Amino acid sequence: MHPAPSVIFFTVFSGIGFGLLTFLGLGFPAVTGFTAFAFFAIAFLAAVGGLISSTFHLGHPERALKAFTQWRSSWLSREGWCAVIALITMGLYGLGLVFFDQRWTLLGLVGSVFSVLTVFTTSMIYTQLKTIPRWNSPLTPVMFLSFSLAGGALLSGQVTWALLLLSIAAVVQVLLWAQGDGALAGSGTTLATATGLGPRGSVKAFEPPHTGTNYLLREFAFTVGRKHSQKLRLISIGLMAGLPIVLLLLPFSHIFAALAVASHVAGVLASRWLFFAEAEHVVGLYYGKR
Amino acid sequence: MTTLPEKTQKKLGLVIDLDTCVGCHACVISCKGWNTENYGAALSDTDAYGANPSGTFLNRVHSYEVQPTPTSDQPAPEAQLIHFPKSCLHCEDAPCVTVCPTGASYKRVEDGIVLVNESDCIGCGLCAWACPYGAREMDAVEKVMKKCTLCVDRIYNENLPEIDREPACVRTCPAGARHFGDFADPESNVSKLSAERGGMNLMPEQGTKPVNKYLPPRPKDTLSAPAGDIDILAPYLEPVGQDAKGFLGWLDKTLEKL
Numbered sequence: 001m002h003p004a005p006s007v008i009f010f011t012v013f014s015g016i017g018f019g020l021l022t023f024l025g026l027g028f029p030a031v032t033g034f035t036a037f038a039f040f041a042i043a044f045l046a047a048v049g050g051l052i053s054s055t056f057h058l059g060h061p062e063r064a065l066k067a068f069t070q071w072r073s074s075w076l077s078r079e080g081w082c083a084v085i086a087l088i089t090m091g092l093y094g095l096g097l098v099f100f101d102q103r104w105t106l107l108g109l110v111g112s113v114f115s116v117l118t119v120f121t122t123s124m125i126y127t128q129l130k131t132i133p134r135w136n137s138p139l140t141p142v143m144f145l146s147f148s149l150a151g152g153a154l155l156s157g158q159v160t161w162a163l164l165l166l167s168i169a170a171v172v173q174v175l176l177w178a179q180g181d182g183a184l185a186g187s188g189t190t191l192a193t194a195t196g197l198g199p200r201g202s203v204k205a206f207e208p209p210h211t212g213t214n215y216l217l218r219e220f221a222f223t224v225g226r227k228h229s230q231k232l233r234l235i236s237i238g239l240m241a242g243l244p245i246v247l248l249l250l251p252f253s254h255i256f257a258a259l260a261v262a263s264h265v266a267g268v269l270a271s272r273w274l275f276f277a278e279a280e281h282v283v284g285l286y287y288g289k290r
Numbered sequence: 291m292t293t294l295p296e297k298t299q300k301k302l303g304l305v306i307d308l309d310t311c312v313g314c315h316a317c318v319i320s321c322k323g324w325n326t327e328n329y330g331a332a333l334s335d336t337d338a339y340g341a342n343p344s345g346t347f348l349n350r351v352h353s354y355e356v357q358p359t360p361t362s363d364q365p366a367p368e369a370q371l372i373h374f375p376k377s378c379l380h381c382e383d384a385p386c387v388t389v390c391p392t393g394a395s396y397k398r399v400e401d402g403i404v405l406v407n408e409s410d411c412i413g414c415g416l417c418a419w420a421c422p423y424g425a426r427e428m429d430a431v432e433k434v435m436k437k438c439t440l441c442v443d444r445i446y447n448e449n450l451p452e453i454d455r456e457p458a459c460v461r462t463c464p465a466g467a468r469h470f471g472d473f474a475d476p477e478s479n480v481s482k483l484s485a486e487r488g489g490m491n492l493m494p495e496q497g498t499k500p501v502n503k504y505l506p507p508r509p510k511d512t513l514s515a516p517a518g519d520i521d522i523l524a525p526y527l528e529p530v531g532q533d534a535k536g537f538l539g540w541l542d543k544t545l546e547k548l
Contacts, residue, residue, distance in 0.1 A: 001419075057414070057415070058412050058413050058414055059411070059412065059413015059414075059415075059428060059432075059433025059434055060411065060412045060413045060433055060434065061412070063392070063410065063411075063412045064412055066391075066392035066393070066394075066410055066412060067391035067392050067412060067414075068391075069391075069392060069393050070390060070391050070392060070393050072293060073293045073388045073390075074388065074389055074390055074391045075389070076389065076391035076414065076416055077391040077392075080391065125389075125416065128389065128420075129385075129389075129419055129420055130385065130422070130496055130497070131385070131419065131420060131421065131422045131496070132419070187495070188495045189422070189493055189495055189496065191354075193492075193493050193494065193495060194422075194492060194493050195354055195372075195374060195492070196490040196491070196492055196504050196506065197308075197354060197356050197372060197506070197507075199506075200356045200358055200370070200506070200507070200509075201356045201357045201358035201359050201367075201370075202356070202357045202359070203354050203355070203356050204354065204355045204356075204357070205352065205353075205354060205355075206353045206354055206355040206371060207352070207353040208352065209315075209318070209347075209350035209351050209352050210345075210347075210350070212342060212343045212344050212345075213342070213344055214344055214345070214346075214347070214350075214427065215344075215346065215418075215427040215428055215430070216418075216424045216427065219415065219418065219419075219428075220419075220424070281419070282422045282493070282496070283421070283422060283423065283424035286352055286376065286423075286424060287352075
């Protein structure tokens, strides 16, 4: 799959933003006034910034409101609803904390639940696709959720939770990679089933339909960078979980905390790039590619 | 609505005969011609005369080489070249429809055609991700999703002579490799053809239940068949003068001895 920067940016930052909102909604840390304002500003900047970035890959962003209509069947539509509900409830909850020194607990709880649901619905957009066997796994939502909560714990300064959740995220990531590497082969979809010519013998793509490229190849047959995927995986997991865990175990300092956050974000960006770049869409088989 | 209808009254679709297709790409061109001038946004070409031409097509013809497995009868079977036209299969369980967030993609209850309402399409591309067949392409200029409409603006078009009321690809195919009809009717031309020739589904494991069926190619070449003549004229075409005479004959014998 083509790793579109707008979608990578969207999933990473909205994941972290909603992760932070989840913790804030539950009252971790129990901040009010200006400190609360700072925390909420960061969370909204990440969550809303990510959502806005996601509209950059739309062909017709001016029609984006229509995406709220199909929540009965479409995960993308459900994601839109969850995000709006989470942002409104958390906005009101934040308002109470910042300006009225009031903790409206129920509102925060609802906001937290919808923040988690937003990340879950985002992950389901990818998980539902049978055409991309690497993503079509129950581990995909587990990965998105564990990354989001780990990032939220880190940003909200919940050191114990952060240590636990970062470790879980790292384990889930490794499992997802291990499972994903055999996913296309395990899916049973091959050029033989794609053409129906399998029973006749071994099938080979002889000539593509056109000498030039096309939308399908640009979007689905992205193979650049797979060569370095093993190195990138090590870098990604080291930055996402390894370095932040070490920095959190050191005596507390604001510089270490900032470094841990920066390292985590860089690691998640690398992981998400790989998530797209390594994903093989079955349509590539028709072109003799994967 | 992006939910799928439980049942469609008709199941309009194509039978594509891989035995007959000669790979001329006429269906590709007539499809692009009709669909760029009629219903919906035009099918754009970008850099058409430059170094990196690209374009939107609703139908593309691939070519595959099949190497049959050797058997005791055919120890060295010939490889076969198979031309393979591919367009939307108008699946009964179309994953492209249910993922659509805006309701722009839908499957018609009356005839089962999968269509895109282009004025509702936000160009998110998710339907193309969900399609295993590469039947949907985002137009690079119009930024909306394009797909085969089964020439919905031809098949019901009373301004056209009756003979032309079938999809452009079917109408144009010079080899008669494409057939259009209603699969819901067991007595239709396409149902009978598919039953007779073992019409198959592409990627059945994806669970999309495609309406379009592909007819498998028959084995053609018998060059390596061990017994029997390959042609009734073969005995008369026996090579003559196998043994060289004169200087070449001497050279041949001398070289043999060395």
